Each structure stands twice: as structure tokens, then as C-alpha cells.
Amino acid sequence: xxxxxxxxxxxxxxxxxxxxxxxxxxxxxxxxxxxxxxxxxxxxxxxxxxxxxxxxxxxxxxxxxxxxxxxxxxxxxxxxxxxxxxxxxxxxxxxxxxxxxxxxxxxxxxxxxxxxxxxxxxxxxxxxxxxxxxxxxxxxxxxxxxxxxxxxxxxxxxxxxxxxxxxxxxxxxxxxxxxxxxxxxxxxxxxxxxxxxxxxxxxxxxxxxxxxxxxxxxxxxxxxxxxxxxxxxxxxxxxxxxxxxxxxxxxxxxxxxxxxxxxxxxxxxxxxxxxxxxxxxxxxxxxxxxxxxxxxxxxxxxxxxxxxxxxxxxxxxxxxxxxxxxxxxxxxxxxxxxxxxxxxxxxxxxxxxxxxxxxxxxxxxxxxxxxxxxxxxxxxxxxxxxxxxxxx
Amino acid sequence: xxxxxxxxxxxxxxxxxxxxxxxxxxxxxxxxxxxxxxxxxxxxxxxxxxxxxxxxxxxxxxxxxxxxxxxxxxxxxxxxxxxxxxxxxxxxxxxxxxxxxxxxxxxxxxxxxxxxxxxxxxxxxxxxxxxxxxxxxxxxxxxxxxxxxxxxxxxxxxxxxxxxxxxxxxxxxxxxxxxxxxxxxxxxxxxxxxxxxxxxxxxxxxxxxxxxxxxxxxxxxxxxxxxxxxxxxxxxxxxxxxxxxxxxxxxxxxxxxxxxxxxxxxxxxxxxxxxxxxxxxxxxxxxxxxxxxxxxxxxxxxxxxxxxx
Numbered sequence: 001x002x003x004x005x006x007x008x009x010x011x012x013x014x015x016x017x018x019x020x021x022x023x024x025x026x027x028x029x030x031x032x033x034x035x036x037x038x039x040x041x042x043x044x045x046x047x048x049x050x051x052x053x054x055x056x057x058x059x060x061x062x063x064x065x066x067x068x069x070x071x072x073x074x075x076x077x078x079x080x081x082x083x084x085x086x087x088x089x090x091x092x093x094x095x096x097x098x099x100x101x102x103x104x105x106x107x108x109x110x111x112x113x114x115x116x117x118x119x120x121x122x123x124x125x126x127x128x129x130x131x132x133x134x135x136x137x138x139x140x141x142x143x144x145x146x147x148x149x150x151x152x153x154x155x156x157x158x159x160x161x162x163x164x165x166x167x168x169x170x171x172x173x174x175x176x177x178x179x180x181x182x183x184x185x186x187x188x189x190x191x192x193x194x195x196x197x198x199x200x201x202x203x204x205x206x207x208x209x210x211x212x213x214x215x216x217x218x219x220x221x222x223x224x225x226x227x228x229x230x231x232x233x234x235x236x237x238x239x240x241x242x243x244x245x246x247x248x249x250x251x252x253x254x255x256x257x258x259x260x261x262x263x264x265x266x267x268x269x270x271x272x273x274x275x276x277x278x279x280x281x282x283x284x285x286x287x288x289x290x291x292x293x294x295x296x297x298x299x300x301x302x303x304x305x306x307x308x309x310x311x312x313x314x315x316x317x318x319x320x321x322x323x324x325x326x327x328x329x330x331x332x333x334x335x336x337x338x339x340x341x342x343x344x345x346x347x348x349x350x351x352x353x354x355x356x357x358x359x360x361x362x363x364x365x366x367x368x369x370x371x372x373x374x375x376x377x378x379x380x381x382x383x384x385x386x387x388x389x390x391x392x
Numbered sequence: 393x394x395x396x397x398x399x400x401x402x403x404x405x406x407x408x409x410x411x412x413x414x415x416x417x418x419x420x421x422x423x424x425x426x427x428x429x430x431x432x433x434x435x436x437x438x439x440x441x442x443x444x445x446x447x448x449x450x451x452x453x454x455x456x457x458x459x460x461x462x463x464x465x466x467x468x469x470x471x472x473x474x475x476x477x478x479x480x481x482x483x484x485x486x487x488x489x490x491x492x493x494x495x496x497x498x499x500x501x502x503x504x505x506x507x508x509x510x511x512x513x514x515x516x517x518x519x520x521x522x523x524x525x526x527x528x529x530x531x532x533x534x535x536x537x538x539x540x541x542x543x544x545x546x547x548x549x550x551x552x553x554x555x556x557x558x559x560x561x562x563x564x565x566x567x568x569x570x571x572x573x574x575x576x577x578x579x580x581x582x583x584x585x586x587x588x589x590x591x592x593x594x595x596x597x598x599x600x601x602x603x604x605x606x607x608x609x610x611x612x613x614x615x616x617x618x619x620x621x622x623x624x625x626x627x628x629x630x631x632x633x634x635x636x637x638x639x640x641x642x643x644x645x646x647x648x649x650x651x652x653x654x655x656x657x658x659x660x661x662x663x664x665x666x667x668x669x670x671x672x673x674x675x676x677x678x679x680x681x682x683x684x685x686x687x688x689x690x691x692x693x694x695x696x697x698x699x700x701x
Contacts, residue, residue, distance in 0.1 A: 057519050057520050057521060058520045058521060059520070059521060059522050059622070061519075061520075061521045062521075094520060097520045097624070098624055196671055221670050222668075222670060222671045223670055223671065224671060226628070228614075228618045228619070228620050228622075228625070229404075229408060229617075229618050230618075231400075231403075231404040231407070231408075231618075231660075232400075232401055232404045232405070232408075232659065232660040232663035232664055232670070232673070233663055233670045234400075235396075235397055235400030235401050235404060235660075235664060236397060236400075236401075236663065236664050236670070239396070250522075252521075252522035252524065252620055253522075253620075255524065255619070255620075256524075256618060256619040256620050259527070259528055259533075259619045260618065260619065262528065262533060263528075263533045263535060263545045263547065263548075263617075264400070264535060264543055264545065265535035265537065265543050265545075281524075
């Protein structure tokens with residue numbers, strides 16, 4: 001029986017190591033698109049299909065559902081005001097769950113093989129963007145994310161011409177964050193905890209470098225996205241740290257971290273999240289909480305109309321509204337002669353031009369050759385009575 | 393020496409170790425009686441955490457509980473432990489008992505099957521999203537400072553105390569009651585115990601009940617201390633509980649508790665002191681398992697099995 005125990009233990013160990021190795025895979029997924037990718041013409045008809053990739057379930061569902069609500073908000077207003085109609089083909093990416101990336105790839109493959117789908121909104125996370133590039137690019141599909149902010153995903157050339165985003169990159173976010181920490185809060189000692197994902201480590205690296213350049217003492221550590229016990233790492237954070245920066249994607253994890261900080265008598269230390277934590281779960285931790293977030297015009301009439309329907313103040317998904325608007329616009333233009341190919345839709349995505357006056361972001365939506373928005377500011381928010389209020 | 397960090401990691405390790413110890417007790421008791429590695433045990437722990445969560449919701453939620461916060465916690469423990477005790481009995485009755493005389497690999501495979509069944513049922517029924525116990529709102533978390541270096545919260549004290557308390561109760565049940573005596577007899581020689589009139593089925597069912605109830609207590613404590621529960625939380629926790637049982641000496645109740653604390657402390661101190669510890673704490677924990685196999689295969693308090701040839 002001893003042998004059985006040893007064998008079972010080793011099998012269990014192998015399972016853990018295999019899971020860890022699979023979870024930490026960060027290949028850039030460099031798959032070249034076939035020469036004729038997406039050149040097949042389809043009849044546009046009255047109803048146009050758009051793939052919608054988002055975390056409908058899973059640890060990031062709270063922000064994913066918000067994105068879905070905003071995307072549907074655009075779809076409904078479009079369907080009311082146009083003769084043609086939009087139909088979403090939904091794919092749940094389960095961002096942050098143990099098999100999240102695999103689910104995203106499965107979803108991308110399903111959209112690729114659905115000939116009615118002409119463009120895709122999403123996916124949400126930068127890691128998912130990397131993982132799904134092969135499948136989406138191979139099928140010739142253009143995809144527009146309303147939340148993937150990793151700087152490198154538009155710069156590494158892997159998905160140029162296929163991938164676009166309606167949020168600024170982390171290089172812009174890191175500048176806003178470091179400027180606020182040093183300029184407004186005037187802090188000298190900051191501790192950064194990343195969550196080991198591409199989005200998180202990329203943003204953490206940038207903020208760390210910029211803070212150090214400004215003479216701030218910066219400590220750095222990381223946690224696994226699957227982790228729930230943060231007490232050991234909180235003990236490690238020096239008491240001299242004035243702010244803990246959490247560039248994470250999962251609001252429930254940010255909430256747990258903040259609660260465990262309080263439990264260990266560290267409730268007065270400032271916490272700053274990134275766009276992934278822009279959620280009531282995080283803001284309700286208290287007035288020591290800050291966050292950085294995408295540009296959104298809060299006085300736009302559509303924001304008020306959305307809040308009326310969904311009874312909330314969450315703006316995280318607003319760029320997904322714009323992403324849907326971008327894809328729908330590109331399909332409409334490509335479909336002018338009654339037929340369209342995915343390649344034609346991609347060409348139209350590049351030509352997107354939504355003026356500031358009609359843009360929900362409050363700035364014009366145009367893409368540069370890498371797929372990034374030409375104008376890309378980030379806002380800083382402070383939690384006041386449990387709600388994020390813009391302060392910079 | 394940074395004493396603040398040292399004491400902080402010590403308390404974190406003991407808190408986490410208390411939870412692993414409760415899981416390890418179930419593994420070790422079942423192994424002691426049946427020589428079976430019940431790999432579904434981690435998932436029973438997860439179900440316990442969810443039962444606790446639903447009891448909390450049923451009692452009005454953390455923000456507006458129908459009774460005082462600590463009474464809600466007590467009810468969560470009682471209902472969760474009872475429900476998971478019965479679940480454990482059911483698992484034994486339907487998944488393991490029919491295979492009792494089959495080759496040893498059969499119940500092991502069955503255990504893995506039950507584990508996957510429970511995990512996927514939880515995913516289907518409750519979804520993969522995190523659920524929060526909102527302990528701050530429920531009982532109000534307080535931290536106590538002793539000097540400048542020692543901090544401990546009321547929930548950490550509760551977790552360690554409940555774990556030690558339940559272990560003492562278990563030890564008393566096993567050493568002082570007739571059922572406990574029957575458990576020890578069954579563990580020592582099942583056939584002889586049966587010939588002495590002990591109902592083996594009843595003893596095994598009771599063992600599963602106790603082990604599963606302890607796992608449920610661990611799951612609820614996890615939710616209270618760390619705030620969150622999710623459908624797949626049982627997998628890693630189960631592996632760590634199993635590791636604790638093996639490190640302590642599988643089949644030994646004090647060994648399971650010792651192993652649990654050792655694993656918890658390894659994880660906490662690895663996070664605090666070792667390079668990359670916060671990310672690779674699990675690597676250090678399972679390295680401890682391998683090291684234990686190489687140095688003392690029967691575990692810290694286990695006795696080597698003498699085989700007649």
C-alpha cells in the first residue's frame with residue numbers, strides 16, 4: 001500500500017506541476033494567417049452576426065457581465081435605429097478560472113468556423129488576446145477589445161491588422177498612475193503586487209520603472225491568480241509602505257486582498273488598483289482605495305440611459321460599447337454592396353473614425369497602424385463613500 | 393531579524409495549517425480504517441464552504457443577518473458539518489462500499505471519479521464565480537496587537553481554536569467512546585473486529601461522517617478567514633490536506649494535525665522568506681512531500697508497515 005501512496009502522491013504532484021506549467025504558458029502564439037484568410041464573400045442580409053467574447057462566468061464575471069451589458073446596450077440601440085440588425089454570437093471565455101485560456105481559444109475557434117460571423121468584439125484580457133490570436137487570425141477575423149491593455153500586444157506585430165482596441169495601452173495607464181502617486185499623493189514608498197499574468201506583470205513593470213525613476217522606493221512581489229490567502233504576502237509588505245499597487249484583473253481578488261489587509265491591522269494603507277479592479281467590489285473597501293480607468297465621458301446621455309436600465313454606476317464595460325460600435329460600423333461599410341468578406345471588414349476596421357462629439361469615450365476613435373487609438377489618456381479615481389469619483 | 397514578519401508568517405501559517413489539519417484528519421481516518429485514499433475529500437471541503445455560504449444567505453446575508461453574527465457563524469458550522477457528514481456517508485455507501493472487496497486500484501479510481509463529479513456538479517449548480525462571505529460585515533474583524541511585532545485577528549484566533557478544539561473532540565471520541573474503540577479495532581484488524589460483533593459498515597459510515605464534517609468545518613473557516621469560496625477550491629486544498637496527512641504519517645490522527653500545521657507554516661514562511669515564495673509556495677510544499685518520502689516514508693508520526701513474506 002505504501003507504493004500506492006507514493007504513486008498517488010507523485011501522480012498528484014505531476015498534476016499540480018502540469019497545471020502550473022499550463023497556467024503559466026505565455027507564448028505569443030505567433031500564427032501566420034493563410035494568404036486567403038477571410039476572403040470568402042458572404043451575403044450580408046438583414047441580420048449581421050458579430051462574435052462577442054467575454055467572461056460571462058468565472059472569477060471575472062462581474063466585469064465581464066458589465067461589458068456584455070454595454071455591448072448589448074449598443075446592439076439594442078442599433079437595432080432600434082437601423083433597418084439592418086445586429087446579432088451576437090456569444091462565447092464565454094471564463095477569464096481567470098483554471099481553464100480560462102483554453103475556453104477562450106475554444107470560443108475563438110467556434111467563431112472562426114461560423115461563416116456568418118464577420119467580426120469579433122473582445123476578448124477581455126490581454127492573455128486571452130494572445131491566446132486567441134492564432135484562431136481568430138487564422139480565420140481572418142478582425143477583433144476589437146474593450147479592455148485588453150497590455151502594451152506589447154499591439155507592438156509585437158503578431159496581430160497587426162487584425163486586432164484593435166478601444167482602450168489606451170498600459171504605457172498610458174502607467175504614466176497616469178505614477179504621475180498621480182508622485183505628483184498628487186506625494187508618496188515615497190510603494191509596494192507592487194502583480195498577479196503573474198501578462199497584463200499584470202507588464203503594467204507592474206512599467207509603473208515600477210517610472211516610480212523608481214522619480215525616486216520612489218518600490219517593493220515588488222507577485223501572487224497567483226488562483227490564490228485566495230494573501231495574509232502571508234501582506235505580512236511581507238513593509239509597514240513603511242504607504243501604498244500597495246495591485247494591477248489585477250479580478251475584482252473579487254482585490255476585495256479579498258483589501259479585506260485581509262484590514263484583518264491584519266493594515267486598513268489605513270492606501271490601495272491602488274488598475275482598470276481590472278474598477279468595480280464596486282473594490283471601491284467599497286473604503287476611502288483608502290484608488291484606481292485608474294479608461295477614458296469615458298460620464299456626462300454623455302448614453303451613460304445616464306444605461307444607468308437607468310441597469311441600475312448601476314459601473315462604467316467598466318463602456319469601451320465595449322464603443323468596440324461594438326466600431327465592429328458594427330465596419331461591417332455596415334463593408335456590406336454596402338450586399339456582400340462582405342472578413343478581409344473587407346478588417347480593412348474597414350482600420351478606417352474607423354468616430355468623432356469626439358459622438359464618441360462615448362469623449363475623444364475621437366481612430367486607430368494607428370498598430371491598432372491602438374490615436375488619442376489615449378487614462379483617468380485616476382478615488383473611492384468616496386464606496387463609489388469611484390474621478391480625481392485626475 | 394524582522395520579528396514582525398516572523399510572527400506574522402507564524403500566525404498565517406498556523407491559521408492555514410489549522411484548515412489543512414482538518415482536511416488531513418479526514419484523509420487519515422479513512423485511510424486508517426479502509427486503507428483508501430479518498431480523493432473526493434477536498435471536494436467535500438468545497439461543498440462544506442458552499443453550504444456555509446448558503447446558510448448565511450438563508451439567514452439574511454452578512455449585511456442583515458436574522459440573528460447575531462456569531463450565532464450565524466455557529467449555525468453555519470452546525471448545518472455545514474451535518475450536511476457534509478451525510479454527504480460523506482452517501483459517498484461511502486454508493487461509491488466505495490460496492491468496491492470494498494475489489495482490487496485496491498478500483499476504489500481509488502472511484503474516488504477520483506467522485507471528486508470530478510462533485511467539482512463539475514458545483515460548477516453546474518453554483519457557477520465558477522467567487523462567492524464572498526463578507527466576514528467584515530458579518531462579525532466585524534478585529535486585530536489585536538501585542539507589542540510592536542505581534543498581530544493577530546479574532547478570526548485567526550477562532551480558526552486556530554476551532555481546529556484544536558475539534559481535534560481534541562475527535563481524539564476523545566476515538567479514545568474514550570465505544571464507537572471510537574470499534575473504529576480502532578476495525579483499523580487494527582477488520583476481520584477480527586467483525587468476528588467480535590462490530591458492525592463494520594456502521595463504523596466505516598461513522599468514520600466518513602466525522603471526516604467529512606471536519607472537512608466542512610475547514611471549508612467554512614476558509615470562507616470566514618480568507619473571504620472567498622469557489623467551485624474548484626477543493627482540488628488544491630485536497631492535495632495539501634493529503635500531503636499533510638502523508639507528511640504527518642497517514643493513519644495517525646496526531647500526525648495529520650502536525651502535518652497540517654507543518655504544511656501551513658511551510659507555505660507561509662516560504663512566501664515570507666524564500667525567493668519567489670509568494671508565487672511558488674506550492675512548489676516548496678510539495679518538495680517537502682518528496683523530501684519526506686525520501687527521508688521517512690512512513691511520515692513523522694507514522695509507523696512503518698511490517699509485511700510478512
